[in-house]
Amino acid sequence: MHLFYTPDLVAGQSHYQLNEEESKHCIRVLRLEKDAQVQLIDGRGGLYTATIVDPHPKRTLLGITTSSQEYQKRNHYLHIAVAPTKNIERIEWFLEKATEIGIDEISLIICQRSERKEAKVDRLNKIITAAVKQSLKAYHPILNEAIALPKLLSKPFTGQKFIAHCEPGDKIDLKSAIEPNGNYLVLIGPEGDFTPHEIDEALKSDFKPITLGDSRLRTETAALEACFEINFLNR
Amino acid sequence: MHLFYTPDLVAGQSHYQLNEEESKHCIRVLRLEKDAQVQLIDGRGGLYTATIVDPHPKRTLLGITTSSQEYQKRNHYLHIAVAPTKNIERIEWFLEKATEIGIDEISLIICQRSERKEAKVDRLNKIITAAVKQSLKAYHPILNEAIALPKLLSKPFTGQKFIAHCEPGDKIDLKSAIEPNGNYLVLIGPEGDFTPHEIDEALKSDFKPITLGDSRLRTETAALEACFEINFLNR
Numbered sequence: 064m065h066l067f068y069t070p071d072l073v074a075g076q077s078h079y080q081l082n083e084e085e086s087k088h089c090i091r092v093l094r095l096e097k098d099a100q101v102q103l104i105d106g107r108g109g110l111y112t113a114t115i116v117d118p119h120p121k122r123t124l125l126g127i128t129t130s131s132q133e134y135q136k137r138n139h140y141l142h143i144a145v146a147p148t149k150n151i152e153r154i155e156w157f158l159e160k161a162t163e164i165g166i167d168e169i170s171l172i173i174c175q176r177s178e179r180k181e182a183k184v185d186r187l188n189k190i191i192t193a194a195v196k197q198s199l200k201a202y203h204p205i206l207n208e209a210i211a212l213p214k215l216l217s218k219p220f221t222g223q224k225f226i227a228h229c230e231p232g233d234k235i236d237l238k239s240a241i242e243p244n245g246n247y248l249v250l251i252g253p254e255g256d257f258t259p260h261e262i263d264e265a266l267k268s269d270f271k272p273i274t275l276g277d278s279r280l281r282t283e284t285a286a287l288e289a290c291f292e293i294n295f296l297n298r
Numbered sequence: 299m300h301l302f303y304t305p306d307l308v309a310g311q312s313h314y315q316l317n318e319e320e321s322k323h324c325i326r327v328l329r330l331e332k333d334a335q336v337q338l339i340d341g342r343g344g345l346y347t348a349t350i351v352d353p354h355p356k357r358t359l360l361g362i363t364t365s366s367q368e369y370q371k372r373n374h375y376l377h378i379a380v381a382p383t384k385n386i387e388r389i390e391w392f393l394e395k396a397t398e399i400g401i402d403e404i405s406l407i408i409c410q411r412s413e414r415k416e417a418k419v420d421r422l423n424k425i426i427t428a429a430v431k432q433s434l435k436a437y438h439p440i441l442n443e444a445i446a447l448p449k450l451l452s453k454p455f456t457g458q459k460f461i462a463h464c465e466p467g468d469k470i471d472l473k474s475a476i477e478p479n480g481n482y483l484v485l486i487g488p489e490g491d492f493t494p495h496e497i498d499e500a501l502k503s504d505f506k507p508i509t510l511g512d513s514r515l516r517t518e519t520a521a522l523e524a525c526f527e528i529n530f531l532n533r
Contacts, residue, residue, distance in 0.1 A: 135512060156391060163519050164511075198514045238533070276399075276533055277370060279433045284398050291526040298473070298511055 064112075065093055066102040066196050070203070074109055074132055078116065079125045086123040089115070101125065104195065106203030110134035134201035137165060139297045140222065140246040144170040144215055145286040146253035149178040155190050157283040162194035162204055164287075165294045171209040176255035182209050212250075212261055216268045222246025226270040227285055229256045234274040237289070241296045249273075249293070251286040299347075300328055301337040301431050305438070309344055309367055313351065314360045321358040324350070336360065339430065341438030345369035369436035372400060374532045375457065375481040379405040379450055380521040381488035384413040390425050392518040397429035397439055399522075400529045406444040411490035417444050447485075447496055451503045457481025461505040462520055464491045469509040472524070476531045484508075484528070486521040 067089070072079050081089055089095050097118050103111040103125070110131050117124035143166060147154050158169065171182050188206050195203050222245050225237070229252075241247070250257075250265060257265070266272070275288045302324070307314050316324055324330050332353050338346040338360070345366050352359035378401060382389050393404065406417050423441050430438050457480050460472070464487075476482070485492075485500060492500070501507070510523045 160519055160522070163513055163515055164523065165513060197516070200513075236533070238530075276529070278398055278400060278435075280398055281432070284395055287395070287522075288399065288526065291523065292530060294511070295473075295527060295530065298471070 064100055064102050065089070065095065066104065066199065068106060068192055068196055068203070069103045070106045072103060072105045072109065072111065074105075074130060077127055079103065079113065079127060081123040081125065083121050086119060086121050089123050090118050090120040100128075103127075104134075104199070104201045104203075106195065106201070108133045108136060108201050110201045137167065137202065138244050139293070140167045141165070141290065141293050142168040142170065142220070142246075142248045143251065143286055143290060144172045144248065145251040146174050146177050146282060147171045147179045147182040147209065148282050149254060151179070151182065153281065153283040154182070155187065157286050158187055158190050158206070159194040160287055161290045162191050162200065163198040164290055166204050166290055167202070168205040168207065170207040170215060172212045172215055172250070173209055174212050174253050174261060175258045177253040178255075184208055213264065216264055216270075220246070220248050222248060224248045224268070224270040225273045225289075226250040226257070226262065226265045227273050227275050227289060228252055228262050230259060230262055232272060234272045237273055237275075237292045237296065240271065240273065241293065243297055247293055249289045251282060251289065254282055299335055299337050300324070300330065301339065301434065303341060303427055303431055303438070304338045305341045307338060307340045307344065307346065309340075309365060312362055314338065314348065314362060316358040316360065318356050321354060321356050324358050325353050325355040335363075338362075339369075339434070339436045339438075341430065341436070343368045343371060343436045345436045372402065372437065373479050374528070375402045376400070376525065376528050377403040377405065377455070377481075377483045378486065378521055378525060379407045379483065380486040381409050381412050381517060382406045382414045382417040382444065383517050384489060386414070386417065388516065388518040389417070390422065392521050393422055393425050393441070394429040395522055396525045397426050397435065398433040399525055401439050401525055402437070403440040403442070405442040405450060407447045407450055407485070408444055409447050409488050409496060410493045412488040413490075415444075419443055448499065451499055451505075455481070455483050457483060459483045459503070459505040460508045460524075461485040461492070461497065461500045462508050462510050462524060463487055463497050465494060465497055467507060469507045472508055472510075472527045472531065475506065475508065476528065478532055482528055484521075484524045486517060486524065489517055
């Protein structure tokens with residue numbers, strides 16, 4: 064069944080009108096007709112089925128037939144803060160894969176050794192939305208605007224805070240560190256890793272240093288490894 | 299330190315001559331000079347350091363200075379058999395990421411619902427080799443030629459055999475199924491999943507059905523999830 068992302072749909076609504084772009088896609092591209100069934104996700108846990116009442120190519124009207132809330136609600140909250148890679152495609156696929164596997168919030172952090180100092184959040188959000196639809200996620204991950212690492216470190220966060228870095232020093236394995244069903248914030252550095260100063264600042268802000276295994280991982284692979292591990296340990 | 303992949307290097311050799319392509323890369327591109335230090339991996343567990351004895355742009359001669367065998371030897375053997383995706387780039391990044399995280403052998407299986415019936419192994423092998431160098435792996439994963447699923451099912455394999463499919467039915471979680479430090483063969487189907495007949499045939503060949511969690515995963519994501527889980531459970 065075809066699926067549409069309808070973030071402004073409110074639970075309890077009997078009807079919903081697709082915006083112009085989605086209407087065009089629905090009627091002109093997918094060529095769906097009156098009474099055809101579609102699925103809707105609101106990005107906040109709501110999954111709906113609907114039928115086409117008026118197949119208007121600019122203002123398609125849908126009648127909501129069924130609604131379920133908190134669809135596949137996650138049992139933990141995962142926020143990964145990762146430095147955007149020099150080749151933005153690498154972060155793009157991290158966003159796609161993390162959305163498929165399960166993530167709640169992503170922050171793009173600008174670090175001292177970041178070769179990329181900015182990232183276009185709109186474009187990246189479109190990639191997340193496509194993955195949300197493809198993998199039928201009723202919850203749409205939040206993507207925050209790029210932020211300088213010190214600013215992120217100073218933000219309050221209730222839960223377990225981790226930093227994955229490649230400098231020597233005592234590190235814990237997530238296996239033994241994770242308290243299940245919790246809130247987690249994980250920092251992943253740029254290609255050149257965090258600087259010792261950045262690591263010190265993170266430790267002062269109660270981030271615990273973790274290892275993601277013995278392999279030398281690229282930035283986006285390390286971020287995905289953390290995402291895999293935390294989802295897996297909460298399964 | 300710059301690293302070269304030298305599959306024909308034999309432990310105990312005192313000198314090694316880079317082939318024409320690597321020599322050109324070493325001298326013309328990297329502009330390395332006499333006495334410069336480089337690293338070599340033979341793909342079979344050998345990691346070496348060497349110095350440039352003769353910086354010849356076509357026949358660079360290296361003197362081996364140190365050698366270590368079984369470098370980061372893996373404590374298990376992981377063979378993933380995955381259907382090549384319609385968009386080959388998706389399998390390409392699976393190969394890159396699986397190499398970074400840890401994998402020993404990959405087979406490309408052609409299934410009844412495969413939209414792609416072939417794959418150029420040479421090109422895919424280059425991607426694996428690049429990831430081997432980037433992530434400093436002394437062991438080069440083996441990539442087998444594409445094979446029809448029934449042929450693969452009939453091949454002998456000593457170890458645990460698993461199939462990940464989306465059809466209903468009892469499935470086990472790898473968490474509880476994996477015997478550590480073992481040999482594992484995992485089947486991952488094409489975009490349209492395995493057919494019920496293919497699943498029956500796999501079960502008859504002692505493949506155990508597994509779940510990779512509740513998320514709806516793309517083919518390449520499912521393959522990587524299996525790779526993550528088995529490496530993680532053997533850590």
